[in-house]
Ligand SMILES: NC(=O)c1ccc[n+]([C@@H]2O[C@H](COP(=O)([O-])OP(=O)(O)OC[C@H]3O[C@@H](n4cnc5c(N)ncnc54)[C@H](O)[C@@H]3O)[C@@H](O)[C@H]2O)c1
């Protein structure tokens with residue numbers, strides 16, 4: 001499907017979800033609506049703008065959004081910015097040290113200074129990369145996220161976790177570097193292939209299990225409708241999931257405690273992604289990871305059967321996977337040991353003590369881990 005180039009014309013009032021500044025970082029808003037690109041100059045110039053000379057802007061976008069990236073660059077150039085477009089590979093192929101170095105080169109060659117701004121336009125892979133490049137260039141320049149996937153809007157673009165993968169694991173190199181603003185134009189979702197849209201639903205469902213069960217009710221009421229951006233509850237699902245994330249990261253930007261709940265299902269998910277050389281969509285891996293975490297919670301005596309079973313039902317109803325290769329357990333276990341939640345030799349998982357009651361499970365019995373994996377093995 002061809003991309004759906006976003007428009008600059010005046011918008012109906014968007015929903016504005018505030019994200020509080022912590023750890024010395026500035027607060028910002030996540031806007032959800034349509035035709036939001038008119039907000040860009042205000043965000044680029046920042047609160048201290050004196051109406052003077054307009055600086056440099058780099059629009060980082062994936063191949064799939066070449067038209068959108070160029071349209072944004074042209075519009076910014078017409079408004080007086082020295083705008084460059086930096087095209088990067090689609091999906092996880094962009095989250096590498098080589099692609100980050102390519103972006104640094106583009107910034108260096110255009111004379112990018114500390115008052116200049118990066119705009120990441122694309123899915124979570126693109127905004128993770130663009131944010132990481134912003135965090136590292138000159139030790140940190142401002143950046144704006146324009147997420148164009150469901151997953152990017154509800155999760156990746158919000159909260160300032162930026163980074164790239166290495167051969168040893170997912171997101172192993174990165175920085176906490178919040179954006180100056182996030183523009184979620186729901187129109188962009190219309191060109192997203194269905195499997196990418198459904199992948200994003202995994203993070204929406206995660207937000208439902210860890211904090212906002214109303215999300216689960218909206219999806220369970222009509223799972224087929226939830227699979228498309230035309231569904232009746234799309235805006236509400238997007239906004240509810242963003243509010244869950246915004247509330248968590250507003251109080252714990254650097255993951256010293258509460259923020260770990262956003263990693264529900266991710267310990268196994270990241271191991272699967274690495275095992276598949278990052279060819280699986282993140283949301284698909286998170287789906288299997290949540291099915292596993294539910295079994296782990298149940299077998300550890302923490303989670304009731306009804307809530308554990310509800311994971312399988314709701315994930316399956318929208319077409320997300322529940323199983324992974326049984327013979328891969330030893331490799332997955334090795335990879336999970338370098339998960340960022342691990343401390344020394346102690347594996348740590350997020351489990352549920354009940355619906356919307358996330359908690360940490362420390363050093364689970366290896367037999368329980370294996371039994372939980374048995375429940376999601378194909
Ligand atoms: N930083 C965080 O807090 C955080 C949170 C969740 C996920 N993530 C990361 O996000 C990434 C996954 O993001 P994703 O699911 O958005 O996938 P993605 O960024 O890989 O995008 C999926 C595909 O869709 C294309 N695409 C993007 N927008 C499109 C559009 N509107 N129309 C057509 N095609 C479009 C992309 O080019 C890509 O090929 C993973 O790397 C994951 O680790 C980060």
Ligand SMILES: O=C(O)C(=O)C[C@@H](O)[C@H](O)[C@H](O)COP(=O)(O)O
Nearest residue numbers: 155159161170171259262263266340
């Ligand atoms: O924002 C967070 O914190 C999350 O854990 C959200 C996750 O959905 C996301 O995939 C994140 O990138 C995982 O972070 P990591 O620190 O485990 O790499």
Ligand SMILES: [Zn+2]
Nearest residue numbers: 203266282286
């Ligand atoms: Zn995730």
